Amino acid sequence: MMLELTEFLIRGALLGAIYGLLAYPVSLLFATTDSVDLAVGAYAVLGASIAFAVGGPTGIVLAVLGTVAVSCVVGVLSMSINRGAPDPLVGVLATFGLATFLDSLVLTIFGKDPMVRQPFDTFWELGQIRVSPQAGINLSVAVVLLLALYVWLYRTPIGRDMRACAASALAATLAGIPVKRISLLTYMAGGLLAGIAGVLILYTTGTNYSAGLGLTIWGFGAAVLFGMTKPLRGFAGGIAIGIVQALSAGYLPGAWATVAPLGFIMIVLAAGRLNVAHVAGGRA
Helix, strand or coil, X not given: CHHHHHHHHHHHHHHHHHXXXXXXXXXXXXXXXCCCCCCHHHHHHHHHHHHHHHCHHHHHHHHXXXXXXXXXXXXXXXXXXXXXXXXXXXXXXXXXXXXXHHHHHHHHHHCCCCECCCCCCCCEEECCEEECHHHHHHHHHHHHHHHHHHHHHHHCHHHHHHHHHHHCHHHHHHCCCCHHHHHHHHHHHHHHHHHHHHHHHHCCCCECHHHHHHHHHHHHHHHHHCCCCCHHHHHHHHHHHHHHHHHHHHHCCHHHHHHHXXXXXXXXXXXXXCCHHHHXXXXX
């Protein structure tokens, strides 16, 4: 019993590392532009599809470049919509529409068959628990990117400008900071992170054209679970959701196993861990 529980906890934490990685673009964009991109999951699926179709290191590079390019287009369209919209929520909903378009594009180009690559046929033995080396790669990449994000945001001039834009776009403009350029750069950084997450998902569990919405939900859920302004909190949220998913799959019947992680997110939010008004509009 204890061994089984430990196995679920470890597998859940390793799965949660991917959710934490998907939370990075959500937290980064919100922390720097006070906005949300609901196409994050679609970027990941697009990246996975390109990496699967091309294969090898070339496929991985093209996948990341492709998601950066697409996120740049989404960023331009979202900012254009926000300029003419009375409510910032309009721009957020526009990214959801663009995500649906990307899902359809993946279906049209790459088809509906599942996409997965399993580069390892051996396992690490952690006592009596077997873990794929890919899980270790996922965790390592997530931690490295977390540290890189922290350094970028808090130890570089660009990061300082990004945080200034989030605090007050008007004040940043008056200070001579190119707000539009910084915002677009943030969207592109989100596409980069989501593309990397998509490649890792391809080499872990695989994906298909319709997985974008689910990935967005888990990435967004991980980001909001303990507060959206800090990537570290998003990573912790991803680990928590992964553990809840693993425990639910192991101990609950099918339907409840699907609902339980969503219920966990709602319970945490209802307990007051997040100021929901933070997400809907301004900063608390």
